[in-house]
Amino acid sequence: MDNYFDLHFHPLAKMHLASNKDDPSNKAKDDMEKPITMSKDFRDYTDESVLRRFESQCCVDYLEEGKVKLGIAAVGALEFGVASSKGFIADVLKTQLKKPIDNTYFNAVREGEVSYLKLFLKEVMRYMELRKLDKDQKSTKESKLNLISRFSKNEEELDARPNLILAIEGGHNLCMKKIGNTLDYDDFKEFQNNPYFNSIDGISKDKHNPSKVLKRLYESLKGAKIDLLYLSLTHLTYIPEQHLGTHAFGAKGLKHPSFYPFGHGLSEVGKDVVLTAYGLEDSIEKKKDTGVLIDVKNLSLKSREDLYALRRVKDCSHIPLIASNVGVTGYSLNGWKDNLEVEKCVNHVDQGIKTVKVHNKPKVAGYWGNDIKKKFTFNSCTINLMDEDIVEIAKSDGLIGVSLDVDILGHNSNSTNNESACEFLTTSDFSYYFPYTSIRKLEYASMEEIRTEESWFQPNRRDVHPLSLCFNIIHIMAVIGLKTKQNQLKKKPQKFICIGSNFDGFIEPVKFCSDSRYFGDLQACLMKWLPVAAKKYQKVNGGTKDLFSFIQKNDYLKEVVSGILYNNGHDFLKSRGFLASEKIEKKVDIES
Template sequence: MFDFHFHPLGKQFLSNYDVEELKNDTYSHPVQLPPLGATLNDLLSRILNSQASVSQSIKGGVSLGIANVITPEYVFASKRGVLKLLELDLFDRDVIAPLDNRIFDFIRNDENYNFLFERELNFYGWASGYPNKTNSLIKILTRKGGANNRLKMDSKKLNLVMAIEGGHNLIAESINDPFPKGTILDKVKEYRDKDYGYDFLYLTLTHLSHVPRASLCSHAFGFKLVKASKVTEAVPSIPGLSRKGKKVIRELMDCSSNDYPILIDIKHMSLKSRFDFYKERKDLLNDETFKSKEKEGNAWWPIIATHMGISGYRFSEMTDLFGEIGFEKGLEFSVRIRFDRHRKMKIPEGLGIDNVYFNPMTINLCDDDIEEIAQSNGLIGISLDARILGFENFNKRHNDEEYDYMSKDDFALLFPEEAKKIIPLNEIPVEVSEEEGFLGIAGRKERELYLYCFTLLHTARVIDQLDKKERHNKSGWDFISIGSDFDGLIDSLKEAETIEDLNDFRKEVRKVIVDAEESYKDAYDLPKELEIIPRKSGKPQVDLILDKVFSQNGINFVKEWWGES
């Protein structure tokens, strides 16, 4: 098994500010929820329980995973943030979740993010040598140090490569310091040049909020657990990719000074930021002063998207989905969008009308993004977060209260004609269409399972429509992997609640993906004879594609990019 994006020590780290107290045999265990937290876990979208601790990852058969380190932003730690709600103590005992208040006090007091980032990073370093290098449960792979065995996977351990989720993690002074001595660029250079026993596969430029000192690009709105008007920092406010962001991208990828480039993960970037990034990448590849990594004598800079859902449409179709656009009171720096969901994909089980829809929010990939990634010989990790994929529960099937937000500048640049029509939202009559007919009775398990299969099928089909040379003579199935985002506060799928469930989840996918292919073709009016799943002597090669998605593609990508065969 391979996971493109998860947090195996994340929940343990958040449970104790004094990391020294975590350094014992229990570091690898799932965190234990207090009784009330265990009861509330399902009501809180199952974000509380451990989903991918080290022991769970090993039991789940993960041989290689990309361990992401992230310091919670202020928007999480503020009095309005969701983690603040979970900090509740009673007589110095956690009531809902085992979160250490001292971590969030540290963030609220404007201390620097990088301090906590490096503290968690060093926790991983400690774990890789506990109780000693030979008998440790994990191995951290690195290109540095000159010894090949540092890059070679150990079949008896959980092999990890480190990654950074969010540019704010590189701020090494107080976030409100008016005269900072260092810059994010300084940290990028440090992490590329020095050998700390680990290096980084990728940096996700932004996360779920606007952090002024780390404004590398505008972010896509994704903070859905608290109302946007309560946490204005979570609403996008700046235009596209900034000059600072362009400098950081160059510093991450230019191989003039060293051979350890750090890839850019486009997850959490706004739609405009992603389009700006594609242009910047092409400009740099045509810049004689920029040196890229090479493959077979040609420049190679793969675009990666590590824990994604898809929208199911092209950018050019987006305005057809606008159900409502306007300025929300108090958030006039952004445009609020309610998307209609047009493309119905029927679940071929149960009675009545049971349709599912991709999540059209701009945090997800449109078809244009998928094509850019394939053309760059990159890789897509499909998230196991039900909200990202598009799952709607029985009582909320019409998306009438779920909104996307885009910075005013981004919206005007992407949709100049639509921007002229925007007025305050209270002047716009809103009509929400409802699905006619008897709603079906398929449960959450079936809805999520088919939605996941539809996501795989759509991604593969979009890529296979490209010319063979554009997709490097590869199948669309060669560009897809798992990017679970386990322990990243996700609402995990019912059939893949933790990383231990991945093998069983694969079996469930295997059972339904051929039926899902037929339903998907009906939804997109595709020819019946079209083979999205490859056939051999008329038989669908399901195991072939699932081997790629669940394991081979990700492992091969990391080995190829880092030069290990």
């Protein structure tokens, strides 16, 4: 293929953390497009699996090398829980060696010196610095990247450099309060000389209202010809100064009380943010209901159900949903409930935070191998999609980005392994989904057990087989093909799928595509293993014979793979008005 698409990555995130000192002589500020550097001493000191998390990059140079021509750059301020956590990041920051990241950012977050909104704007400024414009606001030869938007009619072809649209990762980025403080608001005087962001300081009367902050932010970015594709309402932690909704537990590499979920679905403030995002005008044509999309990633199961209910009540179901970097549970909601392993569930109180530790039997995706058959299972934790989520996204004509994080995709093991998946639910969510299981009758986790859990927060290297990724893709296709009425869809099941790598998000990447330079290897994996996954999946899970017709038709397989790796994302952005010109991009075929 000539080019690739990625629905969710962080091209500047790690270098932004590495160069956060205010010292203007800091050379790293002039090399934002490059990968972070790690000294030999640091490499020798650090665990291999930690190094893999640092090396899973998608910096601008890597995007160019890997021909990732089009993608969504997620921007999100580092949360207090992450900066203050135990785990691999904390261990790195404690070392006395020359580290790839700088303490300045982390200290500012831990000490509550700054707001999440200010941190968000500072990272956006990094993108503006790399997108150099002339007096007519056209990209110059010195530009390292191209930011495309719906706010100007671009009649040129996509730039040879990476073409990016921004997204907001986490509603906490709309918070003007200083981190960890419910009363003290940040000031934005340092942006007063910026023609685009000087209005941010003028919303003091709206400080308590994230919906109005979103609207003002959107208008400011519009003036800078910067666009937003989607907003993730929650991220990894509970944000007490601005609670928009319950998040799904998804941080087994870090430990802090805020990682445990809190609440019971979307808050009223969160619902207002959703409706505000949907009501923003998208372009010079002033069309409504097409502004900023909502990403369901990191929302708890109850929060996602609340979102779908709100969309139906407010007649917003036609607006596309995004699932930016996900895997699948393999279950319908009832199937997930039926496979709860009640005898393993316990009440869990850690540092005063009460949750229920839930164990669920993973769904088998398929078996593969001759002498020793390996069982492949999906990751049944609720940070991943239920079948109902997949149907909702497809009916909305949305887009699903399949993650390249091994913690998301599921596992492969000997078929005798019956290990269950565990996560944490709020007590209210547990009672809601399992009303006939008394929380009072569940035992309490002992302090010894809670201390033992800290072993989770030590990264473990796992080489996930390419079939694990392919089984996730196949299940999405199967659910859309079998559980959605075809007259409700505008396109074939495979057209709703792309890659959402989450590179530079401190993930444990799949071995066969460890950073953005290796999308070509990912292409080869899909061509080889997608038909195998389809056959093995059907043996266990059934399905009609014509469900995966690409198994027998090589040309059709090429079309499916080219769609997943580029065309589906390109076509989605074109349908949203980001790629207005027919000259922008031609469909590409995979070479035989």
